[in-house]
Amino acid sequence: MRSTFHGLETARRGMFTQQTALQTTGNNIANANTPGYSRQRVNFSQTEPYPAASMNRPQIPGQLGTGVEAGSIQRVREGFLDTQFRGENNKFGFWNAKSEALAKMEDIMNEPSDNGLAKTMDRFWQSLQDLSVNPEDSGARSVVRQRGLAVAETFNYLSNSLSSIQEDLKAQADLTAKEINSLLTQISNINTQIKEIEPHGYLPNDLYDERDMLVDQLSTMVNIKVTKTGSGGQSSPLAEGIYNIELLNANGESYPGSPAPAAPVMLLDSAAATPVNPVSIQYNANNLADTVTVDGTAIDIQDFSGGKLKGLLESYGYDDNGTSKGTYPDMLKSLDEMALNFATEFNRVHQAGTGLDGNTGYSFFDVTGTKGAAKDIKLHSDTKNLDHIAAAKSNFDGDGSNALSLADVKNASLTFTSGTATLKSFYEGAIGKMAVDAQQAVRLTNNSSVLSGAVQQRRTSVSGVSLDEEMTNMIQYQHAYNASARNITVIDEMLDKIINGLGVGGR
Structure with missing residues (x-):
């Protein structure tokens, strides 16, 4: 026989779950203008019905629901849009660097x-x-x-004047390489934090957002491919795992070409003893960019990844088999x-x-x-x-x-x-x-900016916080919470009648 207090527990679960949803909605509203924030949602799941299948189950018409619980709090994110945005962002970084260098030359x-x-x-x-x-x-x-x-x-x-600007471009390229290494270190540190949290069954959504924002910045500077590996332990099926970042060439292929070699050029390899492989630029005797070294691989500038770094190096000048090439x-x-x-x-x-x-x-x-x-x-x-x-x-x-x-x-x-x-x-x-090159750089900068903006808009429509939608959800969860509370009141009245109103004969 089911418990008299069955309905109280069902309503209690409803109240707690709706309260969790209300708190998550409040967090979304509070972070509506936070850069890189992805809206979060509570995944509701039904609790195990009563009775369970067994030999001594009570003879009732069927299984009764026992309420609801907050299965997980998940951020809303579309991985395909992230990949598409980073590809367009990489093109924008390359052409924007070229455009700025040519504008100074003009x-x-x-x-x-x-x-x-x-x-x-x-x-x-x-x-x-x-x-x-x-x-x-x-x-x-x-x-x-x-x-x-x-x-x-x-x-x-x-x-x-041209030589002076050329030296400035070299300084920018060196600074960009340092910035790339700094971003890789930050991503690696976040990977470590995520790896410590996920095995306990939690979803560190805020760390996911911070990591993706850093990867977006990195995609402006070099062409990258992100792969994921699990954290192990009792990780949730929804856990996003650890990021590994591979360096691609300007055509989006693995080095030295497609298909990928047995050992791809990794910027960040979480399985290695030293996860981060720093980017470094080598210059020849004529002070021209010669190669970029990553993960022990020396890559010629003309074969190097796209993005801002290549745009700066092509503008500054590089050595191509003993011949100086480049805008300046x-x-x-x-x-x-x-x-x-x-x-x-x-x-x-x-x-x-x-x-x-x-x-x-x-x-x-x-x-x-x-x-x-x-x-x-x-x-x-x-x-x-x-x-x-x-x-x-x-x-x-x-x-x-x-x-x-x-x-x-x-x-x-x-x-x-x-x-x-x-x-x-x-x-x-x-x-x-010079004029034709500058015109092309400006045109392609604008094109890539429009395309990346369009992808970002679609990404925002999926991951961004809509205050109107959150207000609607808040009202919905509030009514559900109030209804669960009212259900407790009704059951309390029933119990009061049973306890105080029945069995008074013979007193």
């Missing part, structure tokens, strides 16, 4: 403008044409020298080639001309070597004397023919690494490439 080059190299050189060519009209005029000669000095100083400024090295190399060819050809024509003193062989610019030509170009010591400016081809008074030849250097076909071109077309090509 500010330095400042083309087209009245202060850029192109306009400065145009003024120099114009001053030579003016000199051809008045070759003996000291004022015209002084203007040529000053305009030539402006050209040299503009080359110097552009080269020095390419532009510095173009400036050096342009400065060297310009100075060499101009000096050749100038040395063939005659100064006011009747002598030839004077140099106008001083430049040595291809590497660093733009940084080192300057006026030759011969140019300190205005009479040494070779505007003439003969000793005849009024001869300014060589000044015209010097001005024609602008249209001379010169040999560059990329082929034959004039100074103007070569420079326009370098600036055009």
